[in-house]
Each structure stands twice: as C-alpha cells, then as structure tokens.
Amino acid sequence: MSTSVRTTCAYCGVGCGILATPTGARSASIAGDPDHPANRGKLCSKGTHLGETIGLEGRLLTPMIGQRRASWDKALDLVARRFRDTIAQHGPGSVAFYVSGQLLTEDYYVANKLMKGFIGSANIDTNSRLCMASAVAGHNRAFGEDIVAASYDDLDAADLIVLVGSNTAWCHPIVYQRIRARCAAGAKLVVIDPRRTETADEADLHLAIRPGTDVALMNGLLAWCREAGVIDDVYLAAHVATPENFWDRVGEGSDLWSVARICDVPPQDLRRFFELFAAHPRTVTMFSQGVNQSLSGTDQVNAITNLHLATGRIGKPGAAPFSITGQPNAMGGREVGGLASSLAAHMDFTPDNIARVGRFWAAPNMATKAGLKAVDLFRELGHGRIKAIWVMATNPAVSMPDAGRVREALAACPFVVVSDVIAETDTSLHAHVRLPATAWGEKDGTVTNSDRTVSRQRAFLPPPGEAQPDWWIVTQVARRMGWKTAFAYDRAADIWREHCRLSTYENGGAGSPGGRLFALPGHAAAGNAAYDAMAPFRWGGAPFADGRFPTADGRARLVSVAQKPVAAPLANWPMTLNTGRYRDHWHSMTRTGLSPKLARHREEPLVEIHPDDAARLGIVDRGLARVITPQGDSVFRASVVATQRAGDLFVPIHWTDHTARGGRAGLLPRPLADSVSGQPGFKLTPARIEPV
Numbered sequence: 001m002s003t004s005v006r007t008t009c010a011y012c013g014v015g016c017g018i019l020a021t022p023t024g025a026r027s028a029s030i031a032g033d034p035d036h037p038a039n040r041g042k043l044c045s046k047g048t049h050l051g052e053t054i055g056l057e058g059r060l061l062t063p064m065i066g067q068r069r070a071s072w073d074k075a076l077d078l079v080a081r082r083f084r085d086t087i088a089q090h091g092p093g094s095v096a097f098y099v100s101g102q103l104l105t106e107d108y109y110v111a112n113k114l115m116k117g118f119i120g121s122a123n124i125d126t127n128s129r130l131c132m133a134s135a136v137a138g139h140n141r142a143f144g145e146d147i148v149a150a151s152y153d154d155l156d157a158a159d160l161i162v163l164v165g166s167n168t169a170w171c172h173p174i175v176y177q178r179i180r181a182r183c184a185a186g187a188k189l190v191v192i193d194p195r196r197t198e199t200a201d202e203a204d205l206h207l208a209i210r211p212g213t214d215v216a217l218m219n220g221l222l223a224w225c226r227e228a229g230v231i232d233d234v235y236l237a238a239h240v241a242t243p244e245n246f247w248d249r250v251g252e253g254s255d256l257w258s259v260a261r262i263c264d265v266p267p268q269d270l271r272r273f274f275e276l277f278a279a280h281p282r283t284v285t286m287f288s289q290g291v292n293q294s295l296s297g298t299d300q301v302n303a304i305t306n307l308h309l310a311t312g313r314i315g316k317p318g319a320a321p322f323s324i325t326g327q328p329n330a331m332g333g334r335e336v337g338g339l340a341s342s343l344a345a346h347m348d349f350t351p352d353n354i355a356r357v358g359r360f361w362a363a364p365n366m367a368t369k370a371g372l373k374a375v376d377l378f379r380e381l382g383h384g385r386i387k388a389i390w391v392m393a394t395n396p397a398v399s400m401p402d403a404g405r406v407r408e409a410l411a412a413c414p415f416v417v418v419s420d421v422i423a424e425t426d427t428s429l430h431a432h433v434r435l436p437a438t439a440w441g442e443k444d445g446t447v448t449n450s451d452r453t454v455s456r457q458r459a460f461l462p463p464p465g466e467a468q469p470d471w472w473i474v475t476q477v478a479r480r481m482g483w484k485t486a487f488a489y490d491r492a493a494d495i496w497r498e499h500c501r502l503s504t505y506e507n508g509g510a511g512s513p514g515g516r517l518f519a520l521p522g523h524a525a526a527g528n529a530a531y532d533a534m535a536p537f538r539w540g541g542a543p544f545a546d547g548r549f550p551t552a553d554g555r556a557r558l559v560s561v562a563q564k565p566v567a568a569p570l571a572n573w574p575m576t577l578n579t580g581r582y583r584d585h586w587h588s589m590t591r592t593g594l595s596p597k598l599a600r601h602r603e604e605p606l607v608e609i610h611p612d613d614a615a616r617l618g619i620v621d622r623g624l625a626r627v628i629t630p631q632g633d634s635v636f637r638a639s640v641v642a643t644q645r646a647g648d649l650f651v652p653i654h655w656t657d658h659t660a661r662g663g664r665a666g667l668l669p670r671p672l673a674d675s676v677s678g679q680p681g682f683k684l685t686p687a688r689i690e691p692v
C-alpha cells in the first residue's frame, strides 16, 4: 500500500499543504494536510483536482534542438556555448533569464547566482514582477526591507478585514474561508473593488471605487483618522519617521466629499468605511493584484502602509497590512533575489551588499547594478539588444502586456531557450532549444507562501522521460560555462543550505549596522535527513513586534503619496479594461486545462460589461464582442452583468492561442509599468468594444 507524501499545492500563494498518495504509475489521490498551518486540511477546487493534472498529456519529455530530439549533453553544450559566445561578443548585458514564481526556491537560487555572480549581469527577472513587485517596492520604502508584516493568524484575531483589489473568494479560496470564519465570529469585512465580485457579494460593505483611485481613498481615510483622533502619536514618535509636510499633503483634497467624488462612491458608504476603520484597532488590510497591477501600484501600497503605521496597527495580533501573493513561490523568489532589482537574500544593490555577496559566492563577475525589469527586458529583446534569452517555467508570449510584441521579439531573437514541462507553448514555439523540466509531483524543494511559511514540495512520482529538475538544468549549463566548483550541487538540499548560509552571512539582524530581518539560522547546517523531514515553518517570527524596523535608524517611514489625476475617457477609447483570474483556472491553463471538472466552471473567456453599456453599444448577452485597445484586439463572448461598473470591462487572463481562437487578454494591455516597481499596469487600459 502506498504511503502519503506531504507536499504543497502547485497553485496560489496561500501555500496549502497536501497529502498525495500515489495510486498508479501516473495517478494519485489528493487530500489537504491537516497539519499544515496554511490550510489545516482544507483545499479549494484547484487543489482538490490536482490528481487529474499529473498525466503526461502535452509533456516535453526529451531535450529538443529545433524540432529534433537531442541528448542532454548536446543540448546543454549548445546552450552554454551560445550564452558564452554572446557574452564574449556583446557583453553580459546582452543575455537574460526570464523565470517564474512556479520555480522552487532552490531553482531560483542557482539561476540568480549564475546570472548575478558569474555572468555579471542582473538581467534576470520573473513573472512575479507581474504579480507583486509593487508590494516589494512599497515594503522596501516603508519598512526598509521586503518584509510581510502579517500572518494568516492575524486574520483569526482581526475585528475588521479590508480587502483591496482582491477577489479572494476565487483567487485565494482557503484564506477566504478563514476570513469568513472570522466574520462568522463577528469581524466585519469591507471589500474595495470596482467589480462586485463573489467576495464583494458577501461583504458588510462594498466600495465599488472608480479604478485607479485607491490612493485618494486611503489618503482620505488617513485624513479622517487624524480628525477623529485615531492616529497613534506615541507609536509614530517612537517608531516612525514622518517626512516634512506629510500631513499637509495627506490633507489636500481629502475631505470626505472630495474623496467620494474622486472615487465615485456614495459619501454615506465612504463614511461608513471610515467609521468602521476608526472603530476597530485590530484591522488587517489585505491587498492583491488590484493594487499591485497599477501604474501607481507602489504608491497604493504605501497609502496602505501609511495608514497602518500612523494608527500603530502593525506588529500586533490582528493588525497589519498584508500583501497576498499570486504564485506558489513568489516569496521564495523574492528571498533569493530572483528579481532584476534585488541582489540576493533580501539585499539590494548597494556597494556593501555587492561586495558581501561577491565574497560569499567567490563570484568572478558580480553584477554591479540592477538589471532589466520584465517590461524593459522584453522591450530590449524587441530592439535586438538582448541576443540570448532563457525562459524558465513561464509563458511570456501570453502573460506579458502587449503580448503580440513580445512574441515578435522572441521570434527575432538569435537564441531562445525554454525550459518547461509543456512541449508546446506560445513561447516555446520560438525556442531554438527546449529543455524538459520536472513538474509538480516530480520535483523536490521548498516554497514560501504569502505569510512567509516555508514548506517542502516533495516528489511522489518518478520523473517522466528525460525530464530533470530546473536547478539541475541550470547548474549543468553553469558548469559547462566554466564554473564547475561554484555549481557543484548534488541535490536540492545542498542549494537550500547555501541559501540559508547566505541569509545569515555577515547579517547581524535588524538593529545591527546593515542588518536585515531575513535570516534562516538553524537551517544552514541541517543535514539531508533534516531537509527531507522539514516541517513547515515561518521565518522571522513577528517582525516589528519590538517596534524596530530594518532601517538604519530602526524606524519605519511614512511615504508621501498623492492621487494622480484621473484621466478623462478618450474619444476613441471611452472604456477602461481590467483583467483577472477565474476561480478554477490558473495562468495559461497548462495544468488546470487538463481537468474536465475545473474546465466546467468557465468554459470560455467572457468579457463582462454593464447592461447600460451593452444596450448603448448593441452588445447582447452571450453574443460575440471585440475588445480593442491601442495595443491590439481580441474577440470574447459577452457577459452582460450589473456587477460590472458602467464604463468598465473585465476579461480573464487564461486563454491562449493553444486554447482558443479568441479571448487573448495578453494582447490588450499597454507595456507600461509603475515607475518605482516596474510592475506592469494591467488594470487601467483604455479600450472600446464593439459587437462582432
């Protein structure tokens, strides 16, 4: 009889623990792990049906050079040679890696080390840039380090939970169940979202704000708190640095009537929200892509952190701002420095940090500055300045904004490598070399979820065909490029231990000169058996509980942020397009598309439109409609629903050329990004719609 293997869900940042029990060569029964702190035995529909997605349909099982099978040696030699030659001819800035929150921490670590310490460029960015880069930038500005201030336990202690730009019921269902349980015990729920989502339907209060007006809303609330005497002056004086004129700037145009007008919500609803916030010191403000995927995403994050710092609602049970991440290992990627703007182990590109990491890695070619963030990276690819790119475990030809241009850039690039579990994706169509990677259920390593719980993903299936773990593929290329000793890992545990050692290397912790909160002491010396048996753990305990933040003076920062003017609709583009997820699908559906039960929830991509707009434009429910933006157009089936704000459209992100002839959301957003974080602004695309 097979025994269960403890692992972690392949999908969202909730990071639920799973008990997987093999039931055949390529089948397993899936159950929630009752001992995992993130889910306590529960699973949502996506996690429950993981067992239907572990077959070999569509898998890439051998290395491919062009359309021909190749040996691993031949494929790896070619990748190493082409990268080495490109660097020799054009410099380290002429190559790039584009990686993924689907990678395990160990995979991420070696890819980051190869690019930043050995190739000598920081041109490694990740699809996590599309997900939470603004939260990272906001945390760095407010706290001095990318530290998440909350845990799921805070939801159990909160009296008020505010969800901003998050359809939690669909996108993070197990966290939502926890929120509902807390609400059943008396907590209040406020949802701030332009759409009346399933989450908003169940809230005590829903503010359907005009898209892009979150800063005005939060500044208005902060000004209200000041008037109402809710500011914690003692906490501010002891723990927070306040910029000059901060309060004057917050107060400008922040009276309730002005804010109601800017946000386009009834003043009485706004007042109710403000009163609820003022009355409940134990408040968790949870935010997601509606905040992060905006051209002012970092400011929106800081408008939220300002509120919590100014009212002393941080570092205490039930009181914190909380960024909930989209992907299973977005946080692990942040920890190893898998963003072009980070170095490693929560360090950024200061001379001290560059020298410290260089010493630790014994690195011959340390990157000396941040690299190209995703939008810029693909723009440079299109301009021909990136001449070799390696895409790992992601599909930018679908998921990047202006995906049509991304596809053209990939097609024109002299050398494209794709390592993936899937044989044919919109991106791998342009690959010169495809490398087969092991998938969920076959690979071993760690992931970090939204509340910084580190969990093991464990293999319970043998690798199919010639598939190999991503960390193995990267290290084989690194060795062939000449760095044998630095990449002499035998197993994922070796990489984990090195990552832990780096996190504590010359790191005296918060409060010491140059000290950081991120550290994994106790794991650096753990043997293979301890790694194999590792139970989920949260690193960092309760940051800021002692009131010290990882800044030079130990103080957090209020950050002056102002609402950007809300642009009037343009004549040709009178509507605003937002994108998002469906409950039972994930990314470009390479996994969820394999489950008939999941497919039933939404069988095709719909454009949601308000009945008034539909009537005016001659669009009928279930008829076809073309959504057009300055970047491109795509056809969707119309869903005429009053849950949509008049003037707004919503489309899902999941469909690709492989799954549908239309419904290509990626073709529509502009390749514009938040100026601080570099996160693309998927949420406010000027658009129009017409019947087909």
Ligand code: SF4
Residues within 6 Å of the ligand: 009, 010, 011, 012, 013, 014, 015, 016, 039, 042, 043, 044, 045, 046, 047, 048, 172, 173, 174, 175
């Ligand atoms: Fe998986 Fe997220 Fe569902 Fe948990 S909530 S089972 S992590 S998809």
